[in-house]
Amino acid sequence: MTKPTISVQLSTAKKQKPEADKLEFGRTFTDHMFIMDYTAENGWHDPRIVPYQPIEMDPAAMVYHYGQSVFEGLKAYLSSEGRVLLFRPEKNFERLNKSNDRLCIPRVDPDTVLEGLKQLVQIDKEWIPQAEGTSLYIRPFIISTEPYLGVAPSNMYKMLIILSPVGSYYKEGIRPVKIAVESEFVRAVAGGTGNAKTAGNYAASLKAQEVAESKGFSQVLWLDGVEKKYIEEVGSMNIFFKISGEIVTPALNGSILEGITRNSVIHLLKQWGLSVTERKISVDELVQAHKDGLLEEAFGTGTAAVISPVGELIWKDESLVINNGQTGEIAKRLYQTITGIQKGALPDTFGWTVEVDKVSQSC
Amino acid sequence: MTKPTISVQLSTAKKQKPEADKLEFGRTFTDHMFIMDYTAENGWHDPRIVPYQPIEMDPAAMVYHYGQSVFEGLKAYLSSEGRVLLFRPEKNFERLNKSNDRLCIPRVDPDTVLEGLKQLVQIDKEWIPQAEGTSLYIRPFIISTEPYLGVAPSNMYKMLIILSPVGSYYKEGIRPVKIAVESEFVRAVAGGTGNAKTAGNYAASLKAQEVAESKGFSQVLWLDGVEKKYIEEVGSMNIFFKISGEIVTPALNGSILEGITRNSVIHLLKQWGLSVTERKISVDELVQAHKDGLLEEAFGTGTAAVISPVGELIWKDESLVINNGQTGEIAKRLYQTITGIQKGALPDTFGWTVEVDKVSQSC
Ligand SMILES: Cc1ncc(COP(=O)(O)O)c(C=O)c1O
Ligand SMILES: Cc1ncc(COP(=O)(O)O)c(C=O)c1O
Numbered sequence: 001m002t003k004p005t006i007s008v009q010l011s012t013a014k015k016q017k018p019e020a021d022k023l024e025f026g027r028t029f030t031d032h033m034f035i036m037d038y039t040a041e042n043g044w045h046d047p048r049i050v051p052y053q054p055i056e057m058d059p060a061a062m063v064y065h066y067g068q069s070v071f072e073g074l075k076a077y078l079s080s081e082g083r084v085l086l087f088r089p090e091k092n093f094e095r096l097n098k099s100n101d102r103l104c105i106p107r108v109d110p111d112t113v114l115e116g117l118k119q120l121v122q123i124d125k126e127w128i129p130q131a132e133g134t135s136l137y138i139r140p141f142i143i144s145t146e147p148y149l150g151v152a153p154s155n156m157y158k159m160l161i162i163l164s165p166v167g168s169y170y171k172e173g174i175r176p177v178k179i180a181v182e183s184e185f186v187r188a189v190a191g192g193t194g195n196a197k198t199a200g201n202y203a204a205s206l207k208a209q210e211v212a213e214s215k216g217f218s219q220v221l222w223l224d225g226v227e228k229k230y231i232e233e234v235g236s237m238n239i240f241f242k243i244s245g246e247i248v249t250p251a252l253n254g255s256i257l258e259g260i261t262r263n264s265v266i267h268l269l270k271q272w273g274l275s276v277t278e279r280k281i282s283v284d285e286l287v288q289a290h291k292d293g294l295l296e297e298a299f300g301t302g303t304a305a306v307i308s309p310v311g312e313l314i315w316k317d318e319s320l321v322i323n324n325g326q327t328g329e330i331a332k333r334l335y336q337t338i339t340g341i342q343k344g345a346l347p348d349t350f351g352w353t354v355e356v357d358k359v360s361q362s363c
Numbered sequence: 364m365t366k367p368t369i370s371v372q373l374s375t376a377k378k379q380k381p382e383a384d385k386l387e388f389g390r391t392f393t394d395h396m397f398i399m400d401y402t403a404e405n406g407w408h409d410p411r412i413v414p415y416q417p418i419e420m421d422p423a424a425m426v427y428h429y430g431q432s433v434f435e436g437l438k439a440y441l442s443s444e445g446r447v448l449l450f451r452p453e454k455n456f457e458r459l460n461k462s463n464d465r466l467c468i469p470r471v472d473p474d475t476v477l478e479g480l481k482q483l484v485q486i487d488k489e490w491i492p493q494a495e496g497t498s499l500y501i502r503p504f505i506i507s508t509e510p511y512l513g514v515a516p517s518n519m520y521k522m523l524i525i526l527s528p529v530g531s532y533y534k535e536g537i538r539p540v541k542i543a544v545e546s547e548f549v550r551a552v553a554g555g556t557g558n559a560k561t562a563g564n565y566a567a568s569l570k571a572q573e574v575a576e577s578k579g580f581s582q583v584l585w586l587d588g589v590e591k592k593y594i595e596e597v598g599s600m601n602i603f604f605k606i607s608g609e610i611v612t613p614a615l616n617g618s619i620l621e622g623i624t625r626n627s628v629i630h631l632l633k634q635w636g637l638s639v640t641e642r643k644i645s646v647d648e649l650v651q652a653h654k655d656g657l658l659e660e661a662f663g664t665g666t667a668a669v670i671s672p673v674g675e676l677i678w679k680d681e682s683l684v685i686n687n688g689q690t691g692e693i694a695k696r697l698y699q700t701i702t703g704i705q706k707g708a709l710p711d712t713f714g715w716t717v718e719v720d721k722v723s724q725s726c
Contacts (some may be wrong), residue, residue: 026512029423054419059525060392064506067430067562068569104569139512143427149389149502149527151565151598153573162422164512184554189588191549193567199430200563202514204556206431206467210516225552226589235514 004047004112006034006119011051020131023167025304030124030136034116034161038106044159047116049123052162058147062154069199070099071141073303074260075166076121076356078128079344084121084356087342089114091260096140099196104153105142113140117161118356124163125356133168133339169305174327174335176311177300179234180217181283182208183316187232189225194232194255205235217314223283224255231281237300237308238262241281242330244294251278261301265334267350274330283315290320297328306342307335367410367475369397369482374414383494386530388667393487393499397479397524401469407522410479412486415525421510425517432562433462434504436666437623438529439484439719441491442707447484447719450705452477454623459503462559467516468505476503480524481719487526488719496531496702500667532668537690537698539674542597543580544646545571546679550595552588557595557618568598580677586646587618594644600663600671601625604644605693607657614641624664628697630713637693646678653683660691669705670698
């Protein structure tokens with residue numbers, strides 16, 4: 001197979017890199033970006049790496065009005081031997097294409113975008129932070145660009161990949177969070193866009209998040225939109241519980257995002273010989289299990305935090321403290337194993353990491 | 364009250380205007396646009412009219428990723444005496460602010476934006492087409508612009524107003540459409556964003572629309588997301604039925620957009636002494652009424668088409684032909700009355716039209 005050709009225009013001015021201990025999430029971007037265009041006549045074309053720069057768009061560009069937009073999130077890590085590792089990137093592009101299908105956006109060729117991503121990360125390699133818990137966050141996204149005020153799929157799109165060096169999600173190591181179960185607002189419903197990674201889902205979630213934060217909770221746990229009874233997921237994480245020795249997570253039902261960390265966690269738990277079940281979990285079941293002393297652990301899974309232990313759940317006026325508000329054994333083991341594999345410090349028995357090789361740039 | 368000051372920079376080059384009989388919906392834009400910025404420090408500031416031009420934004424601008432975006436749609440009409448009339452524009456800005464609340468976007472000052480809108484329309488007045496059924500479509504919208512990859516309300520926004528001369532929605536006069544009742548996909552659910560005019564709702568609707576069009580239907584009629592049983596609205600219209608002499612429309616339940624045409628229709632029907640009820644309407648009720656020969660009329664209401672008679676409803680494999688596929692009496696009378704008021708040809712007893720006065724531009 002011939003490699004797709006990505007043209008490269010290097011930046012002449014290099015930006016200052018942030019200090020390692022001052023890294024924030026998603027505020028600083030590297031020197032370059034990947035960009036590719038779509039038109040109805042030419043399909044996806046002209047994949048290229050260019051200096052990071054503003055994009056110029058007509059005010060009638062459809063994304064501003066009708067929100068056709070999908071994105072992904074993954075990370076590049078620097079191993080202690082200086083190898084640059086991606087974690088299951090092909091999964092992200094597979095999911096991007098699923099999101100594309102739901103939003104009527106033309107699919108991208110996974111080989112081209114993975115090649116573009118690798119070259120981009122290689123070019124901006126010096127931006128990958130080294131310290132424990134840090135990484136280079138990668139944001140591929142697609143937006144509709146046709147200047148047309150009609151509710152219909154756009155005939156023009158842009159795909160971009162931008163990179164942001166990010167700090168440790170937990171400044172003082174892995175730390176349990178307090179999460180409110182949302183009883184008023186709904187994020188997604190069966191038949192909607194909940195299992196696509198599209199902008200509108202996140203816009204819809206802001207109000208509940210704002211209310212939760214004002215009450216001192218870090219995130220909301222969404223319930224299903226139909227019965228408002230079954231657990232779905234957290235803002236940008238899937239969720240797992242250990243109830244009376246059984247590890248459970250909500251089954252993929254069409255309104256939950258199919259998290260890649262979720263998938264990796266399920267594989268690891270099975271490898272360790274632990275029982276893990278994907279099924280419906282009602283909030284009532286959690287409350288009862290807690291009452292009976294059987295709600296042993298809870299943790300979220302997602303690219304940003306990897307594993308996020310939940311120390312307390314709030315449901316209406318009830319507080320469910322889990323594992324005395326401490327990080328559970330399973331959460332700890334998963335965090336260490338996954339971050340170890342991601343950083344190349346532990347053996348990668350599943351073949352999850354993809355090394356960015358020292359490509360010779362055609363510039 | 365002092366008028367808000369809107370600075371004006373006129374375009375030096377004027378674009379060619381489209382020919383009256385070649386007007387499409389939402390493809391051509393006028394010479395100028397309104398723009399205003401928001402920052403956390405300065406609030407909404409610098410309202411100005413500038414030549415229509417591309418906007419330049421960071422690829423990390425939040426709207427591309429998390430979809431904070433709201434919009435409105437209204438029209439300016441030229442009366443036969445050359446007066447420029449807006450139809451209930453204050454209602455649009457009231458609704459814009461409601462959408463803002465739901466999307467965690469800071470409210471705008473309705474006086475400032477209405478003044479900006481009037482001056483903009485006055486400046487681009489020559490773009491308002493004259494022919495029967497034509498008008499100048501007005502699109503105010505707000506997008507989040509802060510370059511930040513975190514799921515949180517943005518600290519920076521832009522509001523714009525752009526204008527597009529549009530042709531008659533019905534080339535050969537008002538014409539009944541064929542609409543499919545959607546049984547798989549869901550547009551909105553209680554607790555979601557259905558009653559806000561935000562981009563994500565429209566993105567979510569494209570897939571069902573695509574399927575419906577491929578089967579020869581012009582639009583889909585959405586059911587509620589919870590029971591998939593009750594009628595909500597059409598793609599960009601509210602819906603009314605006449606069942607056994609009673610005119611009914613779905614009650615505002617939080618997942619339906621509160622249409623301004625819908626509101627005007629209710630006022631008119633009451634003025635005419637006709638009974639109109641806002642209530643739950645199940646698809647089963649419609650099927651039964653049709654069977655019994657009691658489903659007498661159906662029509663959609665919205666800014667684009669004003670009144671759109673429905674000649675046929677498709678539910679699963681059943682076809683419900685309404686009024687022999689002809690435009691009903693009520694739809695016809697509403698269309699003539701509303702467009703008459705909008706154009707200044709009929710007396711405006713409700714005080715719905717707002718004249719754009721010959722402002723002296725401060726340029
Ligand atoms: C809504 C939502 N759920 C779950 C996840 C977790 O997915 P992943 O593990 O692929 O990061 C994310 C983040 O990507 C998300 O945005
Ligand atoms: C989803 C939706 N419903 C209803 C309407 C009708 O609203 P209005 O009569 O204010 O144009 C519109 C169009 O604006 C719409 O987009």
